[in-house]
Amino acid sequence: MSNSLTEGSSVRRNGCTSAARTSHTGLPRGVGLSSVSSAATAIGFHRYLVRPLVRMVSIAATLIVVVAPALWPSAGLAAASPPLRQLGKGKHLFIGSAVRSSALANEADYAAVLAREFSSVTPEFEMFWGVLEPTQGVVDYSGADAIVTFARAHGQRVRGYPLVWSSGLPNWLTQGVANGTISSAQLSDILHQHITQVVSHFRGRVNSWDVVNEPLNEDGTLRATIWLQQLGPGYIAQALRWAHEADPKPKLYINDFNIEGAGAKSDAMLALVKNLKADGVPINGVGFEAHLGLQFSFPTDMQQNLARFGALHVQVAITEADVRMILPATPELLAAQASYFVDLLQACRSVRQCKSFTLWEYTDRWSWVPGFFTGQGAATPFDENLQPKPAYFALSNALRGQ
Secondary structure, eight states: OSOEEEEEEEEEEEEOOOOTOOOSSOTTOOOSSSOHHHHHHHHTHHHSSOOOOOHHHHHTOOOOOOOSTOOOGGGGGGGOOSSSHHHHHTTTTTEEEOOHHHHHHHHHHHHHHHHHHHHHEEEESOOOOOHHBBBBTTTOOOHHHHHHHHHHHHHHHEEESBBBBSSSHHHHHHHHHHSSSSOOHHHHHHHHHHHHHHHHHTTTSEEEEEEEEOOOOTTTBBBHHHHHHHHOOTTHHHHHHHHHHHHHHSEEEEEEOSSSSSSSSHHHHHHHHHHHTTTTTOOEEEEEEEEEESSSOOOTTHHHHHHHHHHHTEEEEEEEEEEEEEOOOOHHEEEEEEEEHHHHHHHHTTTTEEEEEEEEEEESSOOOOGGGGTTTTOOOOBTTOOBOOOHHHHHHHHHHHH
């Protein structure tokens, strides 16, 4: 592979251009959410958010019903025990996955694998502002609460995601700003109330928060979001302070993509964290999303890049790892994918401040990739039937030190 490939107008390692990239539910940036299902209908991402019934029936016909975590849907995993979460514990590393409440409620096999393999969970979209508060003043925590309850019942940590982002916002907020019925001062008050309300609701139950999500452009400048345009660059520091005031115990992160290797964007993130710390702002960590693609070379300087953030005395974390490929998946592509996942893990393990390694969904059944990258997929360590792929065994072996 070449060292860099051009996709759109940007040269990228992972292939997600800022012009083309969406949120991880497959929703285009700036689309307000009145509800997850209605948003999916509006923009056509039924495959990702609202699975066709015929597909669910066909999957159900192939699944073994799991009545307890000890009953495993794949005989091949017998040789891979102990599970990833136990292996990670021996390395002082939390192994996590994004998770959706609908799958937890309706798919016993999905829940069983999640409970067995992972020590940390991140609600995939249940904490989006547009999901929590689609109507101003009417808040619904049911989806997020279900995930947090599941995590507590299975000894898992919870990573809250996201408090401040330009995507997943409710229509009443974006439209109010656009038509002038919400002023900049009012927007600041609304954001303060939102952060305080959400963090307080989960006080003592969430271990870390991605407080500000994806604030940077590829050239390192701040993205022209509703927050920057209305509140100015100080919104980042203010959001962190408000989150800390609501609950001083969780670790507070800034999270972004395409900062895995050195470059203008990661340099800007480093400078941002330095400045925040110099100003006494409560910033505890930086999340590296790590959405990679096999058609792009691996960021070989990732370990060194993580280390320079660790040198600022903040934690680092791999927060949304997946490795997509151009379909169909072949043995060669699956082997290359396994290598990428191991390289991500080893970069994390090589830096003392790297505390968690999270997959952006552990199974292809619920991966965001096919709904956004046409002709690409198979991006996770488990296939759609929850069968482990070479990447799973490679991660297991790496955690064993093999």
